[in-house]
Amino acid sequence: MDTYRKFKDTNNNNILHLAGKLTPPHILGRSTGAALQLQRELQWFQEVKKLMLPDQLVQVNRDSLTPAMVFTNEHRDLLKEGEEWMKTTSQTFSIVAALIVTIVFAAAITVPGGNNQKSGMPLFKKKTLFDIFAVSNAISLFSGISALLVFLSILTTRFAEMDFLKSLPRRLILGLLALFLSTASMVLTFSAILFLVFYDQRHWMLAILGLSCVPIAVIVTLQFPLLVDLCKSTSIPIFGKQEYIASGKFISKHPTSYLSETRTTRPPDSAN
Template sequence: MESFIYPSFHNVCQKTIVKCSLLFHGNFLDKCVDDILQVVRICNNTSYGLLGKNFTILLVPIATLYPIYQLICLLLLMLRLTFSVMYFLLWKLLAVTEYREKKKKEYKEAKKILNLVCNQMGTSNDGYSNSLFEAVRQDMYEIVDEILFISPTTINCKDEDGYNVIQSASEKVYNLIYHIIERKESYREINDSSENTLVHLAGRLAPSFVLERTAGAALQLQRELLWREEVEKLMLPLQLREKNMYKETPAMVFTREHQDLTKEGDNWMKTTAESCSITAALIVTVVYAAAITVPGGNNQESGLPMYKNDIAFTVFALSNAFSMFTAATSLLLFLSILTARFSEKDFLVSLPRRLIFGLLTLFLSTTAMMVAFGAILFIVFCDQKPWMLAPICAFACLPISVIVTIKLPLLVDLIQSTYSPIFGKHSYLESCKVSRKTQYLWIQREFEYALHEQLCCNS
């Protein structure tokens, strides 16, 4: 199906480009005149006499209308291109839906195969270690859930560096086994060979493939701070000040490990704030000048604007004032980012929140500025021509769509990272077998396995 759509879409675009280049080419009209003269010469040289001359006279207006015919052809091609794009997007939507259904089916089949393999291997720890820790590194909580449900004692397995599942857990795996760590104090007091507690380990820099899941160094540092705060909730206040064999507290480990990331986040936040502050400053300048120079001028006697009773003038005044205030607010927020301390804790809430509100006010000011400019055009140029309102609105949407397309993904990432919790109850945990919802069933299986091991040892 795809092989039929892509060539046709490509051909339509190619034909439209050829027609446009032909129509707006500098020698196009000269070519049309040469064609007309050539036809006239042919008709004069024929043996039809008067009939040939009359035919030549009729041919001249027909040839003169040839550019209009070309314009009509171009319009039809543009309509065809529009419908082709709509058809192409519809096909892509259907293809994405079909792809999702296919992936859901493959996911269910993979879970069935995983369950069969784990049941075949049984409750023994042998053979699970490599698969379990690879799943922990990749944050594939489904595999960890299945293995821990079949063999609960695998949570104590250690990798080549001497760390168990709890010490190596990533975000989704941590949410899965949180109730296990919370229930058993022995898990919270685990130390490695360097006397590092769980908080020390949480202060280490995440691997590069984990950091790349989050866009921007500042958001990556924010995610690392959230991870450390979550682990600190499990520990006692005295444990947060414990030192390892290198005489380092958890806070010292975090600062040392994230020193380069903090500098990168500092530069990223400053660069983003500077680029946005330039845009906000330009908007303030434009709308301030528009407010002073009233469209249409003032009445010489009263000094009031000439179009004060016009609805479009009211729209201009309100949108221009709103754009001025929001742009000034946005500019102040971005300047507050540039003058901040940029300490580690500032990246947790303070700096991202300023950037969020700065971007929101920047979007609002840009939209209001375009509305104000459209109202001015309508007042000055659209007298008795209401049909011009449609193209003005269409052109006004262009800069708005550009700035939203560029900055909206960043705004969404900021809001999700700042206000959407990455730890706690999530929908994906409801179907897990080792989650808090089914913890009693998992405790029962753990007790049965321990009892079975004890009976085997006694026998």
């Protein structure tokens, strides 16, 4: 490990300088969206940083740049792209969450079947389906509001480099989970109303209720992969077991191959 710590190329870059360089596009493209691409770059940089000595973190190369400066300069454009991707995604989901909140709030104040003229209580109050309607509608409303607030918090953040490491991805995961729950609950609310009001007169309505699975299937097909990528990228370590990292073997396996491409000086133990 000391061999790699002491390594420097002709521009006086140590391995942390090299880790701060931008990964080639064909490697970046393996991650979904610019935000997750920047997250992967930060994870790589932070893992290599753990291997360095304190004084090596502030070493400068021939351009008088520290590793952190190299990372910032190399990823300036990716940071802008990540900010734009995160804002666009949050704005889109915010609109969906706002629409769901509007719909389920209207359903909450419009009781299916009407009220008893004398007592003012809902006519279907004793039916199990009415309980399902009330509970699912409340879940959809509260989870939709939560999702909307989370997405708004993303839009108002400062979008600093380190925010893309954990803060922003975790907020997006939380917002997506709340939005999925709200959507599923809204579909269940609508299905309960249809079954409650029309099933006694129209038994074929049961077949129509099968269509309620379509919105859920669309969400799972189109948006669930994004949630899976976010969870994997944020929760699963990029290099696996720490003892493997400590051995230094992972350095030669970095996909950008910066060390092998820029190395012009052999390590002391291999020089003959």
